[in-house]
Amino acid sequence: MNHSLAPVPTAAVLQRNRALFANFFRRELFSRYLGSASGLAWAFLHPLALLAVYHFVFTTVFRAGPMDGKSFLLFVAVALWPWLAAQEALQRGTVSIAAHAGLIRKVAFPHEVVVYASIAATLVLQFVGYLAVLVVLALFGEPVHFEGLLLAVPLWIVMAVAVAGLTLALAALQVFIRDIEHILMPVLMILMYLTPILYPLSLVPEGMKPWVAANPFGYLVGRLRDALLDGRLNPTWGDAVAFVISISVFAAGRWIFLRLSPHFEDFV
Amino acid sequence: MAAPLLELSSVGKDYAKNDTKASRVRLVLDLLRGRGASNVFGAGKSTLLKIVAGVITPTRGTVAVAGRVGALLELGSGFHPEYSGLDNIDLAGALLGLSPGEIDAKRESIVAFADIGDHINDPIKHYSSGMVVRLGFAVATALTPDVLITDEVLAVGDESFQKKCIAWMEAYLSDGGTLLFCSHSMYHIQKLCRSALWVKDGRVEQYGAAADVCQAYLAYHEEKSAVSKRLTGIQDPRAAAAAGYYAIKLFEITPGGSIPERSALVATGEAYSPDGRPPVILIGIVRADGTPVYGVATDMDNVAPRKTSNDCYAFEIEFPSLPLLPGKYFIRMHVLDPEGVRMFDTLEKPLVVTGTAREFGLIRIEHRWRVADALHTTASRTTSVL
Numbered sequence: 238m239n240h241s242l243a244p245v246p247t248a249a250v251l252q253r254n255r256a257l258f259a260n261f262f263r264r265e266l267f268s269r270y271l272g273s274a275s276g277l278a279w280a281f282l283h284p285l286a287l288l289a290v291y292h293f294v295f296t297t298v299f300r301a302g303p304m305d306g307k308s309f310l311l312f313v314a315v316a317l318w319p320w321l322a323a324q325e326a327l328q329r330g331t332v333s334i335a336a337h338a339g340l341i342r343k344v345a346f347p348h349e350v351v352v353y354a355s356i357a358a359t360l361v362l363q364f365v366g367y368l369a370v371l372v373v374l375a376l377f378g379e380p381v382h383f384e385g386l387l388l389a390v391p392l393w394i395v396m397a398v399a400v401a402g403l404t405l406a407l408a409a410l411q412v413f414i415r416d417i418e419h420i421l422m423p424v425l426m427i428l429m430y431l432t433p434i435l436y437p438l439s440l441v442p443e444g445m446k447p448w449v450a451a452n453p454f455g456y457l458v459g460r461l462r463d464a465l466l467d468g469r470l471n472p473t474w475g476d477a478v479a480f481v482i483s484i485s486v487f488a489a490g491r492w493i494f495l496r497l498s499p500h501f502e503d504f505v
Numbered sequence: 506m507a508a509p510l511l512e513l514s515s516v517g518k519d520y521a522k523n524d525t526k527a528s529r530v531r532l533v534l535d536l537l538r539g540r541g542a543s544n545v546f547g548a549g550k551s552t553l554l555k556i557v558a559g560v561i562t563p564t565r566g567t568v569a570v571a572g573r574v575g576a577l578l579e580l581g582s583g584f585h586p587e588y589s590g591l592d593n594i595d596l597a598g599a600l601l602g603l604s605p606g607e608i609d610a611k612r613e614s615i616v617a618f619a620d621i622g623d624h625i626n627d628p629i630k631h632y633s634s635g636m637v638v639r640l641g642f643a644v645a646t647a648l649t650p651d652v653l654i655t656d657e658v659l660a661v662g663d664e665s666f667q668k669k670c671i672a673w674m675e676a677y678l679s680d681g682g683t684l685l686f687c688s689h690s691m692y693h694i695q696k697l698c699r700s701a702l703w704v705k706d707g708r709v710e711q712y713g714a715a716a717d718v719c720q721a722y723l724a725y726h727e728e729k730s731a732v733s734k735r736l737t738g739i740q741d742p743r744a745a746a747a748a749g750y751y752a753i754k755l756f757e758i759t760p761g762g763s764i765p766e767r768s769a770l771v772a773t774g775e776a777y778s779p780d781g782r783p784p785v786i787l788i789g790i791v792r793a794d795g796t797p798v799y800g801v802a803t804d805m806d807n808v809a810p811r812k813t814s815n816d817c818y819a820f821e822i823e824f825p826s827l828p829l830l831p832g833k834y835f836i837r838m839h840v841l842d843p844e845g846v847r848m849f850d851t852l853e854k855p856l857v858v859t860g861t862a863r864e865f866g867l868i869r870i871e872h873r874w875r876v877a878d879a880l881h882t883t884a885s886r887t888t889s890v891l
Contacts, residue, residue: 256599256608264585264596343582344600345559345574499562502555 247349247491254350261354266362281366284321288314288370291435305437307466311379314370315465316434316458319393322363323400323454324425326356330404331411332418338505348498349491352408353401360397371465385464388472392460395476399453399483402490409497412504434458453482510683511652516556516566553704554578554654554687572651572683575601577641579656586630590621590640593629597644611647618669619643635663642670646677653677654685671697691719695863716863724793724833724857737850746777746816751784751849753777754817756838758854766860766869767826775819776810776840776850783809786820787839787848792832793855798867804845828869831860 251258288310295301296309304312333355334341334348341348375381411417433441433455441449449455456479463469555561556568558576583600584593594615598608616625619639621632629637645653653674674684674697688694694701694715701718703710711718739745742752756774764770776784789800803809803820810818835853842849862869 254599254602256595256603256605259605260596260599268587340583340600341560343560343579345576346600346602502561 245347250347250349251353254347257346257350258354258357261351262358265354265358280362281369284318284363284366285370287321288317291317295435305439305462305466307462308379311374311381311466312437312462313435314374315461318363318367318370319396319458319461320429320432320434320454322360322367323396324429325363326359326397326400327404327407327425328418328421329359330355330400331407331421334408334412334501335505341501341505348501349405349494352405352494356397356401356404360393360400364393380466382465382468385461385466385468385470388464388470389461392457392464392476395480395483396454396457399486402483402485402487404490405487405494406490409494409501412497412501428452428454432458453479510571511557511685512569513557513566516553516563516568551578551656551687553702554656554685557652557685558654570652573602573648574652574654575645575648575650576654577645577656578654582641584629584637584641587628589628590619590625590632591616593640594644597641598647601644601648601650603648615640615643615647618646618673620666635666639666642666642673646673649677649682652683652685654687656687691723692865695719716861720831726794739850742777742850745850746779749779751776751778751840751842753838753840753850753852756852756854758836758856761854761856763857763859764827766831766858766862767828770824770827770836770856771821772824772836772838773819773821774838774852775813775817778816778818781816782843783812783818784843784849785841785845786810786818787841788822789837789839790829791835791837791853792867793834796867798829798834802839802841802845827858829858830862830864830867830869831858832867833857 291313292310295313301309303309330352333351337348337351340346371381371383375383407417407421431449432452433449438446438450438455438459456475460473460476460479552561554576555578556563557570558574558578559568559570560576560578583597585596588596591612594612595608598611598615603611619625619636619642621636621639624632624636625640629640632640645655671693674686678684678697684697686694686697698715700713701715702712703718703722711721739750739752742754745752754775754777756772758770758772760768760770772788774786776786778784785802785804787800787802790798792798801822810820813819834856836856837851837853839848840850841847
């Protein structure tokens with residue numbers, strides 16, 4: 238064992254520390270969600286309640302019609318869920334290092350495992366919720382293309398990789414700059430409205446369209462809609478670019494994390 | 506020659522403190538190499554151990570460890586209070602880098618070593634500190650690391666468990682393990698370690714054979730706990746004598762300062778007597794912390810100090826072979842009234858006894874082992890490798 242900064246590939250870190258990852262993952266899942274009945278319910282009820290509120294506000298009050306020819310409910314659900322999943326993974330992951338301060342101060346272990354376990358627990362649970370909502374919507378007669386999951390699952394993975402990179406960077410910075418956790422909430426809120434989740438890109442005025450279209454998350458939800466609402470499965474070059482971008486975000490985020498993690502002990 | 510298992514070069518750690526006075530604490534360690542047990546004590550030791558364990562990153566210097574490090578740094582570190590003992594074995598094993606298979610294979614022996622009965626299924630938060638240490642040590646034993654770092658683990662836990670731990674450590678050492686053992690117990694250090702590192706105010710005060718370092722450490726603390734020379738309120742002995750007190754005029758020991766074990770010591774002195782009668786002189790030997798070792802007065806031996814002038818009496822006493830063990834002591838002179846009832850004045854002189862004796866206590870007591878076979882293994886283990 239050498240305490241040097243020689244980079245070890247993520248896969249090797251996870252392979253070597255799989256028992257630790259499994260332990261953190263279970264702890265995350267059980268203590269945060271499954272530990273209490275309300276916790277588990279909340280994990281599903283929160284997005285459902287939001288969906289119901291948006292439905293009320295936009296279709297009942299503002300009388301918005303179908304979006305891109307799809308019912309508003311289905312149109313929003315397909316995109317809202319991944320957003321909320323990413324948002325929650327980011328928020329929980331950002332404070333995960335601080336939450337394990339006791340361990341970090343006393344035990345030597347690869348700190349990144351904590352972040353991976355936190356993100357994995359959130360995303361796995363939210364993906365299950367996503368599937369459940371799609372099934373429920375289908376049961377209510379909404380035209381869900383389940384074969385679209387063949388593309389949707391890789392898209393979720395692309396999202397997870399990028400989210401992991403962002404979270405690694407934020408979690409590391411959070412140790413030194415405590416405000417990040419508090420800034421994150423409003424920033425994510427603003428970003429959600431700037432992302433074509435509650436509206437289609439086609440409704441955005443021409444002049445602003447390139448700006449909104451440049452949002453990588455917007456691209457992702459657009460592709461999810463292609464797959465699950467229209468059943469269009471053919472991968473595009475855009476998907477390859479998205480994949481490359483998400484890998485790059487991950488690499489950059491991890492680089493920042495590994496540069497900062499040796500100094501966590503002083504500050505957590 | 507094989508690369509050192511553990512090598513620290515000029516390792517330093519700065520802590521930014523809020524108060525400006527103690528703005529920086531610095532720890533510098535120039536090269537610590539070792540195989541076999543090494544001990545660390547003093548201020549800055551926990552930082553040092555954490556650096557070796559890889560928990561904290563030194564501000565400067567390099568740390569190289571050629572092997573697997575297991576660390577028992579603090580009571581219950583790595584344990585989750587809400588988890589049961591069994592779940593914590595899984596967690597702690599994972600933190601120590603064991604694979605799920607290794608943890609499964611070792612769980613039973615860990616439970617057996619901890620020996621806390623059905624409590625193993627209770628949450629750790631209901632454990633006594635002794636039980637937490639048992640479990641922590643049990644997990645560390647399962648790892649069989651190349652270097653095991655322990656910080657004061659033997660300070661908690663009952664006698665029988667301590668014995669079990671020491672027995673395990675000795676077996677581990679004889680199997681070629683290396684122990685970085687942190688303790689203030691000179692007994693444990695001398696029993697388990699062949700080299701010791703004394704860290705004082707974040708710096709290396711001394712590094713060397715365990716016995717030498719322990720002696721220096723004890724002497725330092727004994728000296729620190731006793732400083733004054735004249736122990737009574739008397740400022741001017743002549744004036745005190747005029748006012749009706751028996752007071753010390755002069756007190757010398759030869760050779761003064763530092764003497765080897767079993768050497769001769771002569772103490773001489775003079776005292777004022779306000780009424781011309783011979784006072785009783787008492788000579789005492791105390792360890793530097795004030796523990797009495799021996800005391801003898803003129804009236805006990807039916808002698809009296811010699812009159813040198815109207816109001817002065819002198820004495821001389823010889824100890825032909827002082828049986829004090831190496832350490833720091835004070836030789837005290839007391840002046841009492843001629844009846845030997847009331848003590849008037851006390852003066853002390855420091856005395857350092859040097860030597861290589863590893864016995865415990867204050868003085869050497871004559872002894873002879875009736876079962877006499879030289880133990881060769883002990884000799885080899887106490888050899889310091891640097």
